[in-house]
Amino acid sequence: MKITQLLGIGAIALTVSACTTNPITGRSSLQIANNSEILTMSAQEYKTTLSKAKVITGTADAKRVVSVGSRIKSAAEKYYQNIGRSADLANYNWEFNLLQSNELNAWCMPGGKVAVYTGILPVTKNDNGLAVVMGHEVSHALAGHGNERISQAMMAQYGGAILGSTISNAQWAGIFEKVYPIGSQVALLKYGRSQESEADQMGLYLMSMAGYDPREAVPFWNRMEAASSGARQPEFLSTHPSPGTRVSDINKNLPKALEYYKAAGGKI
Secondary structure (H helix, E strand, O other), X not given: OOHHHHHHHHHHHHHHHOEEEOOOOOOEEEOOOOHHHHHHHHHHHHHHHHHHOOEEOOOHHHHHHHXXXXXXXXXXXXXXXXXXXXXXXXXXXXXXXXXXXXXXXXXXXXXXXEEEEHHHHHHHOOHHHHHHHXXXXXXXXXXXXXXXXXXXXXXXXXXXXXXXXXXXXXXXXXHHHHHOOEOOOOEOOOOOHHHHHHHHHHHHHHHHHOXXXXXXXXXXXXXXXXXXXXXXXXXXXXXXXXHHHHHHHHHHHHHHHHHHHHHOOOOO
């Protein structure tokens, strides 16, 4: 049998064995990268980003970011515990920080490293709006979207070399930096639209589990769209679903989200 055929068979076997299923949405994805390495590099990049940014602490807004983030974190941990998958979050070291920036942006790196920019707060308006944003970003981390993007890049760039574990540390670092191009002020995580749609759905459920009203999701995204109207589209929205698709999907997922909200003590 030819080497190329062996590599092809190996790649198929690798794809099947490395498929990960999201316990909240049911979506499967290829995640072959080493999570331990991803978490280590994420923690390093997060620390570097904070060192170069103005981190807001002690203000009402900063406390809100920590409070909303902590509630979503607790809801996620409770859900994963109830389904017997607490191990998925065992190595998370959550942090929630508010950064001074006019950009309409927020992000969460693998391992629960969250940043919210002050520029997006006028659009969130209240805790429910902030929960939409933070639930969405936390979902990227929980769903392993970073691993998925890195895995896609690894397969595209190195293919069968992955099977022999011949990718060097430098090559691995290069892939990570392409997926997470961290700058002095901005951490723009490059996800695809399927991942963004999944983060919308998962985030909607997480915010509801945390006791935030999911009916605030559509008004928030409408405000985000209006805030970017007539100007260069924020990176926060650049790879997201179209406004119409997003609203349609949210409305489709709203009944289940309201069940989670009611179970958390919310009033329907």
